[in-house]
Structures are given as structure tokens and as C-alpha cells.
Amino acid sequence: MQIGPYTITAIEAGEFALDGGAMFGIVPKPLWEKKIGVDARNRIDMRLRCLLIRGEIGGKKRTILVDTGMGTKWDAKGIDIYRIDYSRYDLLRSLAGAGIQPTDVTDVILTHCHFDHAGGATTAAGEGQIAPSFPKATYYVQQAHWEWAQHPSDKDWGSFMAHDFLPLMEAKQLTLLAGTDEIFPGIGFRLTNGHTAALQHPLITDGTTTLFYCADLLPTSLHVGIPWIMAYDIRPLETLAEKKAVLADAARNRWILAFEHCPLVAAARVEPTEKGYRIADVVAL
Ligand SMILES: [Zn+2]
DSSP states (O other): OEETTEEEEEEEEEEEEEEHHHHHTTSOHHHHTTTSOOOTTSEEEEEEEEEEEEEEETTEEEEEEEOOOSOSOOOHHHHHHTTOBOSSOOHHHHHHHTTOOGGGOOEEEOSOOBHHHHGGGEEEEETTEEEESSTTOEEEEEHHHHHHHHSOOTTTGGGBOHHHHHHHHHTTOEEEEOSSOOSBTTEEEEEEOSSSTTEEEEEEEOSSOEEEEOTTTSOSGGGGSTTOOOTTOSOHHHHHHHHHHHHHHHHHHTOEEEOSSOSSOSEEEEEEOSSSEEEEEEOOO
């Protein structure tokens, strides 16, 4: 897909699975189960769908990656719990398929530092060392999120693994952002605080076509349903308000919503219904 000077491609970085009940919060299983199946351990299929944004800015080629999947620093227990599976899709393989080597990546936008978004940001480099996976890239995280990631609550500490993000600071490859300003022409942010503190959603626009990267505000297309809110969220009522505001803007302005974790739909536009919103048309990424 083309938006202004940017060519945008979905990068499938792997598959995993999370508890269906946790994914849909208060929605009863008989309702969500009609839309998505579970495995023997009540988990639903999930994707790790990153975004690759390529373009020339000020005569310089930029290769921008949005989120990095779960990475490869997992032990057998983690692989089992989250059913991490790189047999079909893999971050570096998908990038190579798009003609991109790790050293080509100039910028990495991390929506937030949860392990299923920042896990691929760093890689084990031997002898107990962990290094940035993209050695020439600048990584971007919101300052307020960076602080939260190091001092999470007793509820969400399990979603943060310091080895995913602290090496970025140590390698001096981290830029902390404060707010929604564009970091490149036509690439700005919207911030939400319901899922975690200061989650940054890339908002890419050329004035005509706009793409909003949902990250964990709407992790799947099923989360377009207003009360379909993950149990993982630290402030679910804020998620509710933020989601309603994003969906209203998306319906009104024909935004393309990109779903990071959805096994069913990669991207879509939405339209209002009597009760809320629904997927209007699916968009290929
Ligand atoms: Zn998250």
C-alpha cells in the first residue's frame, strides 16, 4: 500500500496463542467462541504483524519497522505457554522476503515494551550478551512508557522483560519521545493509556489515505465490539473511551485500521451500526 511517499507492507513476524478469556475480558465465551476457535488449552490463535514503512525523506532512504514481535530469547516454558511458532512466519525471514536485511533498518518504532511487541527488538549475541537486533536503527519509545516499563504495577509486570528494551538504552540507540508530533513527514502518533501507559500508535497520512496502527487498543478485528476489552489492560475504562474515540474518527475519516494480532483480518475500514461499529471493508496490507 502507498501512503504519500511511503510504501507500507505487513511483516508477519510469527504466530502465538493467548488465553481466549483474557483476550475478550468480560465477554462470555459462548459469544466470542462463535467468532474464533480455541485450542485444547483455551487459547486463541494470534499473529505478530509488524509494519514496514519504506520511503525517501529529504533525499535519504528510510526503512522503518513498527514493532518487532516476540523475538527469540525464549526458554521452553515460555514457548509452551504462549505457543510461540515461527514455522510459518518469522520476523527476519519476512523482512528478507521484502528485501530487507537487519542492517538496512534505519528506525524502529516500538508501540510499547510488552514482550509481544518489543521481544524482537533485541537478540542474544552470545556469551550472555544481548544486543539490539537492528544495529544501525534508532528505536523510538514514549518517555512515559519507558518509565512505566521499568516500574510496572503488580498486575502487569509479567508483560515486561527488561532484556527486550534495556539493551537499546545501553547501546545508545534509543530515542525517547514525548507526545504525538510527527517524527517523519506524515508519520505521527496517537497515544492511549488504557492498555498500558503511553502506548504510541503510528498514524500515517498523506491527507487522503490514513492508516492507524491499533497495536493493543484493538488487538484483533473482533475488538471493534465496544465492550470487547482485554483483561490485560491496566485501565479498562480508559481503553473504552479511547477505543470509542478512535473508532469514531476511523469511521468518519475512512481510516484504515491495521490489526497487529488478528488471525482473521490484517486491516480494515469500519462503519457505525446501531450499537457500535463493524468491519466495513477489508484492506490488503
Ligand atoms: Zn500490550
